[in-house]
Amino acid sequence: MASKQLAKRSEVEVIYKWQLEDLFANLEEWEQEFRKIKQMLETFPSFQGKLADPQVLKRCLELDDQIGQMTERVYAYAHMRHHEDTSNGQYQALSERATHLTVEVSNVTSFISPELTALPDDVWDTLLHNESLSFYKNSLEQLVRMKPHVLTEAEEAILAQASVMANAPQTIFTMINNADMRFPEVKDEQGNEVELTHSRYGHLMESKDRNVRQQAFAAMYDTYRKQKNTIATTLTSNVSKNIFYSRVRKYPSVLESALYGDNIPSTVYTNLIETVHAYLPLLYRYFSLRKQALGVDELHLYDLYCPLQSDFDWKITYEEAKHTVAKALQVLGEDYVSQLREGFENGWIDVYENVGKRSGAYSWGAYGTHPYVLLNHQDNVRSMFTLAHEMGHALHSHYSDHALPYRYAQYTIFLAEVASTTNEALLMEYLLKSANVQQRLYLLTYYADQFKSTVFRQTMFAEFEKIVHERMEQGEALTADELSKIYYELNLLYHGDAVTVDRDIELEWARIPHFYTSFYVYKYATGFSAATAFAKQVIEQGQEAVDRYIQKFLQAGGKDYSIEILKAAGVDMSSPEPIRQAFAVFESVLDQLEEVLRERK
Known part of the structure; x- marks a missing residue:
């Protein structure tokens, strides 16, 4: 492969x-x-x-x-x-x-x-x-x-x-993005010409060769720039659809209509953005650490995913990833690991990228049959965490489907990212225990990147969605250039002075599939916070917390409102405390990262 x-x-x-x-x-x-x-x-x-x-x-x-x-x-x-x-x-x-x-x-x-x-x-x-x-x-x-x-x-x-x-905007975007769009060839670290793809882009952005990262970054967004007007029309058509449905159904706004089904107050969404803004100095601190560790005069956006050590290459095959994930999740009990291995070995997972395959990763399926997981696996740490993440989704569905009848088995989107991210947190905890200095540096960098990507970045996406919908609700027509302007200004805010915000990033909105499942991405940030709390409880409280997590959360499906399910399982998302705990963990990661960087010197 x-x-x-x-x-x-x-x-x-x-x-x-x-x-x-x-x-x-x-x-x-x-x-x-x-x-x-x-x-x-x-x-x-x-x-x-x-x-x-x-x-x-x-x-x-x-x-x-x-x-x-x-x-x-x-x-x-x-x-x-x-x-x-x-x-x-x-x-x-x-x-x-x-x-x-x-x-x-x-x-x-x-x-x-x-x-x-x-x-x-x-x-x-x-x-x-x-x-x-x-x-x-x-x-x-x-x-x-x-x-x-x-x-x-x-x-x-x-x-x-x-x-x-x-459904046309999402369908059209999917066909443009996965079937019709072709990217140029770029050179890998060995100087070989390889076709740029969605999956390979993430791998190339982790390259220790800065030239590889830079050319992949430029090639990706140059391709989207050529399609920007078509994709802008597709995206704004989706927003117009959302506005139509919210008004026809007599909601005050698209945001409130999107949250109403889960019984989530709109203040949960707006408070998340405000809280993340307050903690942006922690993100700026991380960027400064990354800039210092890489020893670069300017930290560019294509420098934000590569390892901080150029002489360290951590290859993890798919088989190794399965073994490690199973070991890490043993803290969730024998039954959980047994179900996990069942998924690994019995046709739940589509592993590797092939011509025409949908990009990214997901877990899906149907009640009455085991869940499925789509991957585009690369032999790296990120793909191992993706495996843990998607199997978290799959086993959440598996447990809820077996515990509840069809009508009540499906959990809400608000809960969807909690089990998956709990798995990632437990995998990280497991890996850090036995890591050497180089691995520890890699993992802490990865952990910090997870906070950056899951809490800060997804909140930036959520803020972009909020701005775009509000402006179109007010009657504004948004062109590709206007969308790019909004997006670029948000990148300036979220990256601060430590990062040189490359102009090409203004086109990133054109490649985000989640913008067609509107007001979804904020749930990554809230889910990360809840997952951080669950992982902490499992590690500190043992079997009592495991039983509560499986019985009160994984097996609860959608039989109650989302916030009530979380509360019964031991995490109160109506309180700001879980989000504060997540940022406390992020600050601890930065402290450890600073310590490891000093040791490396």
């Missing part, structure tokens, strides 16, 4: 591919499920206008759950096949059909919420206290809460039909 040229999908060894056959043995099985869903949808009209009857409502919700679970499987399979090779026309068509099916399901079932929310209060009281509906009580109570933002039946049907168009 070390070839300079990317392998075709057909050339990748089976042991490094996920087994989507565990979802559907073949395309014919997928087609059968697809057709069955279409047939089952024909039953829904018989429920319409009759949901005030508890027994009719129960049958309707049971069918809704059954079809929802089946559609999830069909959708996940089609899109993961597409992500294996985004240039494969057969799987492009499959994913489009799956998307259209979800729209059809949404359209056919769109009467449920408006019909229920239109019921008189006395009928609602009867439904909520009916014994046969006790299983659905939490869902019904949440629906009552959503009542002010649910439209009429006809209006909901129109919105459901419009969802294909609403």
Whole structure:
């Protein structure tokens, strides 16, 4: 897998591919499920206008759950096949059909919420206290809460039909970014010409050769500069979509509409930005340490990811990464590690990059089948942490799916980054215990980079989203140049005087896929804070904390509001304390980093 040229999908060894056959043995099985869903949808009209009857409502919700679970499987399979090779026309068509099916399901079932929310209060009281509906009580109570933002039946049907168009900005960006965009060749540390890709870019930015980093940085953003107007239109179209939906559903702003489903006050978002601003001097301190350690007159943005020692090369193969991650997570107990190894060895993971494969990494899947993990593994420390991170997501889903029925198993996006980042924190703690001076320097640098990337950088992304949405809500038209200006000024604020903020970074907004899942990225920062607290509890309190973490958090799915789940598990995110603890850890990392740098001298 070390070839300079990317392998075709057909050339990748089976042991490094996920087994989507565990979802559907073949395309014919997928087609059968697809057709069955279409047939089952024909039953829904018989429920319409009759949901005030508890027994009719129960049958309707049971069918809704059954079809929802089946559609999830069909959708996940089609899109993961597409992500294996985004240039494969057969799987492009499959994913489009799956998307259209979800729209059809949404359209056919769109009467449920408006019909229920239109019921008189006395009928609602009867439904909520009916014994046969006790299983659905939490869902019904949440629906009552959503009542002010649910439209009429006809209006909901129109919105459901419009969802294909609403998804267009993200779909178009994905195709530009993964299938159509081609990057030039650049020279690696050995002087070999290699094709620049999304995955290789991260690897090249860690190169100890500054010229390699600089040319990769320039080549990446020169490519995006050529597409900036198209991508700007795609991004602002996504923002316009968000504004449309927030206004139609009568929310005060897009931000509040994005947070409402998780029952998160908008002050959590704005307070995060304000708190991070207050702690920016810690980030500036880190940049000064990095500049000093590298011995450069100017610290550029392409100098922010490389190791601080030029004579240290820490290669970690995928097999080594699996072994180390399993050892590090033994503190979470025998059952957790057993489930982890099950994922490693039984087709959960798609490991290596290939031609056309979706960039980045994620965990996904469908209820009733084990989760899946997409990687683009490189033999380095970063990829080992990515493995730990994505398996954290996967096992969170695995535990919640086994503990809860379909309707309540899915955890919210607000909780999504906690388990993954807890794994990373525990891996870091494990590695630091046995590290030599060189490894310790590398790890502390990596840890500091994680704070930079997960707390500070994601908050900068969150602030960019907030500014862009607010300005468009006020009626401003944002061009590529205006987006670049906003983004560049934020980079100046977040990097301070110790860093030379290269002008090319103004185009980075054009390559961030998360901007198409709007107001998501702040959850990395809040999730990091909660994860820091969980990891600290596991290390200091042992089995008691492990049991609480697994039973009250991993197995809690989405059966309660996110903040309440965290509170029950021992982390109160309604308080600023977890965020303060995270910054205290960051300051401790900087202290240790200074000490190691002195030892190295």
